[in-house]
Amino acid sequence: MVEIIVWIELVISNIPLPILEVWGRFSFLLGSIISIFAFTGFTFRNGKTFRISREVWNWNLTSFYWFLITFVTIFLTGYLGSSIVLIPGAQTLESLKDLSVFLCLNFFGYPALLAVPFAYGLSDLIEGVPPEFLWDWLPGYFINPSLFWISYQMIGKSPDFRKFRIWVYYFLFVLLFLFLEPFLWGYLCSEQFGAEISYHTVSSALLFTTGITWILAPFVMLVTFPLVRRYGLFWAEVPGQMKEVTLSEPQTIWKSGPKEFDNLQTESDLRSGISLQLFIVTPFVCLVLILVGVTAYITLKNAEQSAFQMVEVLHRQWSKNISLSLDRYLSSIPATNNEIRDISGFEKVLDDSKVNSQGRVFLLDEQLYPLASLSSEFRKSRLLETVRVELKKLGNDINTSEKRFSFAVVTKKPLSRDNWNAMVTIYVHPNLKEKTYLITLFPYSFYLSGVITGNSESAMVFAWAILLSLILAAVLAEFVTRPVLSFAKASKSLARGDWNYPVDESMIAELKDLSEAFRFMSSELKQSFERVEESQRLVMETNSNLEEKIGQRTEALIESNRSLVEMIETKEKILIDLHNTQTQLLMSEKLAALGQFAAGITHELNTPLGAITSSVRAMSEILKNDITDLPVFLESLNLSEREDFRYLLHLSVSFGSRNSGLLNRAEKKERLGILNSHQIENPEEIIEDLTSLGILQLDEPLLKVLKKPRSGIILQNVLILGGLYRLVYVVQTATEKASHVINALKHYLHTDRLETETKFQNVHIPTEIDSILTLYQAKIKNDVEIIKFYSTSDYCLVERDKLNQVWINIINNALQAMDYRGKLIISVTSDTNSVITSIQDSGKGIAPEIRDKIFLPFFTTKKHGEGIGLGLDICKQIVEKMKGRIEFSSDDHGTEFRVYLPKVVEGERV
Numbered sequence: 001m002v003e004i005i006v007w008i009e010l011v012i013s014n015i016p017l018p019i020l021e022v023w024g025r026f027s028f029l030l031g032s033i034i035s036i037f038a039f040t041g042f043t044f045r046n047g048k049t050f051r052i053s054r055e056v057w058n059w060n061l062t063s064f065y066w067f068l069i070t071f072v073t074i075f076l077t078g079y080l081g082s083s084i085v086l087i088p089g090a091q092t093l094e095s096l097k098d099l100s101v102f103l104c105l106n107f108f109g110y111p112a113l114l115a116v117p118f119a120y121g122l123s124d125l126i127e128g129v130p131p132e133f134l135w136d137w138l139p140g141y142f143i144n145p146s147l148f149w150i151s152y153q154m155i156g157k158s159p160d161f162r163k164f165r166i167w168v169y170y171f172l173f174v175l176l177f178l179f180l181e182p183f184l185w186g187y188l189c190s191e192q193f194g195a196e197i198s199y200h201t202v203s204s205a206l207l208f209t210t211g212i213t214w215i216l217a218p219f220v221m222l223v224t225f226p227l228v229r230r231y232g233l234f235w236a237e238v239p240g241q242m243k244e245v246t247l248s249e250p251q252t253i254w255k256s257g258p259k260e261f262d263n264l265q266t267e268s269d270l271r272s273g274i275s276l277q278l279f280i281v282t283p284f285v286c287l288v289l290i291l292v293g294v295t296a297y298i299t300l301k302n303a304e305q306s307a308f309q310m311v312e313v314l315h316r317q318w319s320k321n322i323s324l325s326l327d328r329y330l331s332s333i334p335a336t337n338n339e340i341r342d343i344s345g346f347e348k349v350l351d352d353s354k355v356n357s358q359g360r361v362f363l364l365d366e367q368l369y370p371l372a373s374l375s376s377e378f379r380k381s382r383l384l385e386t387v388r389v390e391l392k393k394l395g396n397d398i399n400t401s402e403k404r405f406s407f408a409v410v411t412k413k414p415l416s417r418d419n420w421n422a423m424v425t426i427y428v429h430p431n432l433k434e435k436t437y438l439i440t441l442f443p444y445s446f447y448l449s450g451v452i453t454g455n456s457e458s459a460m461v462f463a464w465a466i467l468l469s470l471i472l473a474a475v476l477a478e479f480v481t482r483p484v485l486s487f488a489k490a491s492k493s494l495a496r497g498d499w500n501y502p503v504d505e506s507m508i509a510e511l512k513d514l515s516e517a518f519r520f521m522s523s524e525l526k527q528s529f530e531r532v533e534e535s536q537r538l539v540m541e542t543n544s545n546l547e548e549k550i551g552q553r554t555e556a557l558i559e560s561n562r563s564l565v566e567m568i569e570t571k572e573k574i575l576i577d578l579h580n581t582q583t584q585l586l587m588s589e590k591l592a593a594l595g596q597f598a599a600g601i602t603h604e605l606n607t608p609l610g611a612i613t614s615s616v617r618a619m620s621e622i623l624k625n626d627i628t629d630l631p632v633f634l635e636s637l638n639l640s641e642r643e644d645f646r647y648l649l650h651l652s653v654s655f656g657s658r659n660s661g662l663l664n665r666a667e668k669k670e671r672l673g674i675l676n677s678h679q680i681e682n683p684e685e686i687i688e689d690l691t692s693l694g695i696l697q698l699d700e701p702l703l704k705v706l707k708k709p710r711s712g713i714i715l716q717n718v719l720i721l722g723g724l725y726r727l728v729y730v731v732q733t734a735t736e737k738a739s740h741v742i743n744a745l746k747h748y749l750h751t752d753r754l755e756t757e758t759k760f761q762n763v764h765i766p767t768e769i770d771s772i773l774t775l776y777q778a779k780i781k782n783d784v785e786i787i788k789f790y791s792t793s794d795y796c797l798v799e800r801d802k803l804n805q806v807w808i809n810i811i812n813n814a815l816q817a818m819d820y821r822g823k824l825i826i827s828v829t830s831d832t833n834s835v836i837t838s839i840q841d842s843g844k845g846i847a848p849e850i851r852d853k854i855f856l857p858f859f860t861t862k863k864h865g866e867g868i869g870l871g872l873d874i875c876k877q878i879v880e881k882m883k884g885r886i887e888f889s890s891d892d893h894g895t896e897f898r899v900y901l902p903k904v905v906e907g908e909r910v
Contacts, residue, residue: 009204020199024187027180031143038113038149039142043244045153045254053253057110057242066108066235070115073100078123095213097123101145102217105152106159107228109235109242113152116145133192140188147181157236159225161218174214182206192408308421311442315404315423318440322353322361323427330431346372360420360441362387363427366434383409383420387439391424398424398437419444483515490518612731619727626720633717644705645714651702652693652722674698680706689715693722760882762795762904763803765837766828772807779820789827796835796901802878803901806886809871810839810897817843817895834884835903840896851890 012020041055057063078097097120104112120141121134134141154169161167186195186203193202228234235241239257246253329349350361351374360383363372368388390407397403404423422441637645668687675683675698686706695702705711766788773786780786796803814824822842829836846854857873879886884901 005204005208008207009200012204012207013200017195017199020183020186020203021190021195024183024190024199027184028139028143028187031146031180031184032139034149035142035146038146041110043153045157045244053244053246055110055242055244058240060241062238062241063111066104066111066233067115070100070104070108070112071119073104074116074119075123078119082123095209095216098148098210098213099216099220101148102151102213103220103224105145105148106156106221107225107234109152109156113145113149116148117141120144136191137188140185143184144181147177147184150176159221161222161225167218170218177214178207178210181210311421311446312404312423314442315421315440316402318353318359318361319402319423319425319438322350322438322440323425325349325353326427327429330429333431347374350374358443358446362439362441364388364391364437364439366436368392368437371436383441387422387441390422391437391439394424399426401425490522612735616727616731619724622720622724622727630717630720633713637714641708641710641714644708644711645718647701647705648693648695648715648718649721651695652718653725671698674703675706678703678707680711682712685712686715689719692719694726759799760797761800763798763800764793764795765803765835765901766790768800768804769807769811769826769828769837772804772811776811776815779815780824783821784815784818785823787823787825789825789829792828792830792835794830794835795904796882797904798882798884798901799878803882806875806878806899807837807839809875810899813871814839814841814843814895814897817841817845819843830903833903834900837899837901838896840894842894845892845895846888846890851888854888 041057043053043055045053074097077100081096101116105116121138124137125134151170151173154173155166159166161170182203183199185206186199189198189202192198225234229237232238236256237258239255241256243255244253326346326349329345333345346363350363350372354361354374361374362370362384365371368391370384373384386407386409390405391398394403394405402423402425404421406419406421409418409420420441420443422439424437424439427436427438634642634645671687672683675686680686680703690696690698706715773780811824818824818841824842825838825840827838827840829838855872855876860871876886879899879901882901884899886897886899888895888897890896
């Protein structure tokens with residue numbers, strides 16, 4: 001075995017230390033990630049495939065037993081392995097503890113994983129590991145079992161090494177474990193022992209011990225696995241103990257049970273949740289552990305403080321005794337030139353003043369070179385060199401009267417780390433040339449041996465306390481829960497009709513009262529069921545008499561149902577008739593409005609049509625009488641005259657909408673004076689022709705043309721073409737006016753649906769009102785002032801045709817109320833939810849006594865033949881159907897109607 005571990009150390013030492021340090025840090029990082037997955041209940045299994053899911057365990061007394069067995073097994077095997085040392089510095093039988101972790105984790109699953117970190121720490125504390133080391137190694141106590149958890153993921157459902165597939169998974173797991181775990185502990189131990197010793201010695205020893213573990217594991221598993229299955233302790237075969245669920249939804253993929261992968265069915269007899277046994281056990285065990293742990297911690301902490309105080313006093317007394325002894329010795333020796341050359345007597349003085357075999361003392365000169373030490377101490381010992389290094393680190397602090405410091409000395413073979421408590425004092429004597437330093441040292445093991453032993457014994461007591469409290473708690477839980485389980489079984493028997501199932505007695509008064517109450521309840525239920533059976537018999541007899549009555553009642557109900565159906569059909573017909581009547585009334589109102597529009601529309605169309613007729617007649621005369629001579633005239637013009645003709649023609653066709661022939665006498669006299677001042681012939685004829693062409697400004701270029709001899713003839717021919725253009729302009733203007741009236745009428749009459757349909761659409765209210773006002777133009781253009789305020793561009797989702805009928809009724813009522821004279825103010829605004837349309841007239845208002853009646857059907861104040869009183873009633877129905885409302889206010893100065901309609905939200909237009 002020595003040769004094997006030496007070979008392993010040789011192989012590891014040939015790997016560069018920086019590479020080992022990087023690999024150790026990587027092992028720590030990867031192990032931390034794996035431990036997070038392991039301890040949070042994740043699994044890489046999902047049914048028969050490998051993928052991430054979660055384990056959901058049933059925390060009952062079985063889980064508690066698995067935790068207890070794992071804890072005890074690791075504790076015992078760790079204690080046994082640490083007591084057998086095969087090779088100095090390497091406890092080979094430590095592999096027993098790792099072997100028990102491997103077996104328990106694969107046999108008992110997640111509860112065993114939770115027990116491992118606590119068992120590891122307690123086992124190391126019993127073996128004598130300092131408590132401060134446990135804190136530094138705490139991550140390792142969680143990462144190490146997480147690496148074993150990998151084997152649980154690979155072979156945990158069937159760790160049967162009689163199968164070749166299990167050997168393949170096992171081999172892969174061992175390779176991964178050996179590549180990670182030894183170097184993980186090398187990284188964790190580097191703080192205490194240094195990187196070189198940790199990676200070369202500790203990692204090598206772990207490779208050796210874990211190698212023994214993985215050689216033994218398959219054979220031990222072959223022996224123990226059948227026994228675990230026989231006693232029903234294998235986690236994968238305990239019904240309902242664990243299930244694997246997906247992460248996306250709580251869907252069960254696999255449940256533990258006798259049939260390994262074919263048990264997705266639900267077992268009604270399985271209990272779920274935390275059992276009463278575990279609920280009783282857990283607080284009891286926690287209380288015992290807290291009491292024992294706190295007591296041990298306070299006791300050991302006080303002992304440690306007392307030991308530190310004792311060693312401080314011992315340092316001071318020993319240094320004082322040595323100084324007195326040196327004074328006597330140096331005073332008895334005559335000095336030559338104030339220098340003592342023979343210092344061999346110093347060692348005798350130090351040996352005589354020795355107070356303990358474990359204590360050490362050094363006398364150093366001012367340059368920290370050794371002058372003397374105990375005769376048993378080598379001059380160049382590792383301890384002396386470490387003391388000199390620590391003193392150099394302290395610097396000027398050693399020049400005080402006394403200075404205490406601590407340090408550690410690490411040895412590779414055998415692997416150890418000794419902590420020392422030291423105190424340095426300055427010793428000065430006249431016979432010495434320079435001051436010297438007196439250093440006294442005590443190892444921690446000297447004055448903390450009792451504390452260290454106490455730590456180990458406290459850990460042992462703690463372990464026994466855990467074990468006994470677990471056993472006692474389990475017995476107590478079983479004693480309490482057995483009657484409760486008996487009640488549960490008896491309840492199920494009652495549900496099946498078994499009234500004589502026995503209920504176990506209990507020594508606990510409360511449970512005894514519960515059993516008596518249960519038996520009383522069983523008796524009462526039995527009597528109640530007997531009474532129910534008797535009632536059922538009577539009900540059956542009564543049912544035979546009721547069947548005939550029920551038949552008769554059923555026939556009556558069928559007849560009533562038939563009558564109800566006929567009533568519903570009649571009501572539907574009435575509703576259809578009402579709808580048709582309303583449609584006809586709307587059409588009547590629409591036709592009545594068209595009758596009122598007819599005269600105005602006729603006048604609005606006759607005026608432009610007359611202008612078109614007269615203009616066409618004049619154009620025909622011009623084309624017939626004058627246009628035929630125009631080509632001959634144009635051929636007679638020279639180049640300059642043609643330019644003058646083109647110039648005048650351009651002026652005549654550029655007059656736009658200017659009126660011709662509208663000069664007053666003063667303007668005409670002013671222009672004649674201008675022509676006479678420029679000596680232009682026939683000025684009056686020239687003025688008439690220019691006015692007919694619409695040329696009213698006499699600028700310099702025009703006067704220059706008019707001075708020419710043939711300007712009058714040219715102007716007359718230009719008048720022919722200019723007249724034609726002017727007549728065309730008249731026709732165009734008249735056509736546009738007629739088209740505007742026709743479009744407004746078409747917009748009012750247009751409908752794109754059947755009368756029985758209801759079609760809502762986005763409507764811009766100002767556009768609809770402007771079209772309706774166009775139809776009233778003939779009646780309102782002279783005596784009615786229309787004032788419009790359109791301050792919104794929002795749309796409403798309404799029925800356009802019906803809404804236009806509302807505007808016509810309201811506007812028509814307003815005009816009639818004003819007798820077609822006054823102001824009509826129309827405003828369209830909006831608020832958060834509605835578009836608000838206001839129509840206000842300047843009439844005499846509505847009398848107060850009839851304001852409550854204006855929306856009643858057939859109520860009217862108009863003369864006979866002007867209306868039937870359905871206008872405002874229909875308007876109100878239309879607006880309310882469109883989820884709006886109509887309001888009004890009236891006084892002696894007029895009436896205002898306001899219509900609120902829902903506004904189309906941005907992005908919802910249809």
